[in-house]
Amino acid sequence: MIFLLGPTAAGKTDWAINWQNKFQFLEIISVDSVMVYKECNIGSAKPSNEVLKRYPHRLINHVSVKNIFSVANFIDAAHQLIKDIHLQDKIPLMVGGSMMYFNLLKNGISSLPSADKNLREKLRQKIVNEGVESLHDDLIKLDPLAAKQIKPKDSQRIIRAIEIISSTGKSIDLSLNHSLQNRLTEKYNLIEYGIYPKQRGELHQRIEERQESLVGDKLLNEIESIHHAFNISDEHPAMKAINYRQGLQVINGQIKKSELFNKSLFATRQLAKRQCTWMKKWEGLRCFDLNAIDIASDQLKKQLNLR
Numbered sequence: 001m002i003f004l005l006g007p008t009a010a011g012k013t014d015w016a017i018n019w020q021n022k023f024q025f026l027e028i029i030s031v032d033s034v035m036v037y038k039e040c041n042i043g044s045a046k047p048s049n050e051v052l053k054r055y056p057h058r059l060i061n062h063v064s065v066k067n068i069f070s071v072a073n074f075i076d077a078a079h080q081l082i083k084d085i086h087l088q089d090k091i092p093l094m095v096g097g098s099m100m101y102f103n104l105l106k107n108g109i110s111s112l113p114s115a116d117k118n119l120r121e122k123l124r125q126k127i128v129n130e131g132v133e134s135l136h137d138d139l140i141k142l143d144p145l146a147a148k149q150i151k152p153k154d155s156q157r158i159i160r161a162i163e164i165i166s167s168t169g170k171s172i173d174l175s176l177n178h179s180l181q182n183r184l185t186e187k188y189n190l191i192e193y194g195i196y197p198k199q200r201g202e203l204h205q206r207i208e209e210r211q212e213s214l215v216g217d218k219l220l221n222e223i224e225s226i227h228h229a230f231n232i233s234d235e236h237p238a239m240k241a242i243n244y245r246q247g248l249q250v251i252n253g254q255i256k257k258s259e260l261f262n263k264s265l266f267a268t269r270q271l272a273k274r275q276c277t278w279m280k281k282w283e284g285l286r287c288f289d290l291n292a293i294d295i296a297s298d299q300l301k302k303q304l305n306l307r
Contacts, residue, residue, distance in 0.1 A: 001191065002094065002193070003094050003191070004016060004019075004094065005097070005102055005193070005194045006195035006196070007195075007197070007275035007279075008045070008097050008207065008275065009045075010203065010290060011290060012095050012195060013095070016055075018293060018297070020055055020093070022301075023301075025089070026093040027056075028056065028057045028095055029058045029059055029092050030057045030059045030096055031059075031095060031102055032059075032097065032098055033074070033237065033241070034241045036060065036063060036069050036074070037062075037065045037069070039222070039226050039229075040226075040241075041222065042214060042222045042243075043214055043215070043219045043242075043244045043247060044241070057095070059077060065236065068237060069237075071100070071101065074101055075101075075104060078094070082188075099275055107183055108183035116163055116167065119162075119163055123159045123163075124155075124233075132152070132155045135158050135159070136153075136158055138162065142162065142165050146165075155235055156240065191303050192282070192284050192286065193286050193288065193299075196276065196289070197289065197290050198290075200276075203272060211261060211264065211265050212261070215246070215264045219247045220251060222247075223239075223244060223248055224251060243264050243267075247260065247264075
């Protein structure tokens with residue numbers, strides 16, 4: 001198993017394609033919580049259809065936004081793909097920036113209850129009637145520690161926390177630590193690589209240069225098209241992702257269109273900072289600078305015992 005982690009705009013797709021050209025037994029699996037949706041093309045910085053046709057990335061364009069693709073769904077799908085790829089005598093190359101997904105793949109996910117549609121509908125209705133803060137107050141009574149860790153307006157996480165506590169009768173911490181399953185570390189030899197910028201300014205420059213193509217009229221049209229076709233909630237995970245969240249704020253009149261670029265750019269830089277923080281703490285990760293692909297490729301060749 002090969003992991004390739006990196007912050008947004010670090011060049012992960014280019015590295016993955018380069019490696020697949022060099023080592024043709026590699027099969028790419030995307031570790032991205034937004035590219036998984038077929039309709040989210042502009043704001044997710046998804047590779048073009050031409051690139052994906054030539055270099056297939058499993059779990060890109062995997063589901064429609066009419067469904068919510070949860071972390072548990074991702075873990076299940078990834079494990080099945082890993083098995084299938086190994087049966088073909090190939091090696092999975094998992095590439096992306098969703099650090100929580102990588103972490104849960106590596107260390108396991110607890111057997112948490114699945115979504116309860118009836119309970120969720122009641123909780124969402126309470127948000128409509130009384131505001132999301134009222135739901136956060138409920139969480140404080142149920143699990144004060146969890147409530148401290150979740151922002152009062154983060155409706156998605158509040159709903160999920162109440163759902164878990166209601167189903168298990170346990171605090172979030174106890175539920176998450178209960179019966180961890182599917183640890184990749186128990187089954188496979190993990191080779192873990194990271195693209196980590198030595199100069200943060202170079203990454204910021206890449207982010208800014210790319211941002212023009214991710215936000216603007218095309219993004220706003222994409223969001224409106226998704227809402228028209230599927231009538232999804234603003235609380236859908238795809239709509240809360242960076243670029244989509246700011247685009248939706250423009251459409252809903254919460255921010256001006258002229259503010260879209262700077263708001264999304266700031267959010268993207270903050271995301272990159274969080275991703276780099278994850279990587280700093282990641283045990284067993286071999287990190288390489290943005291332009292050090294040749295050095296990394298030589299290291300990978302040695303680790304794969306190739307001459």
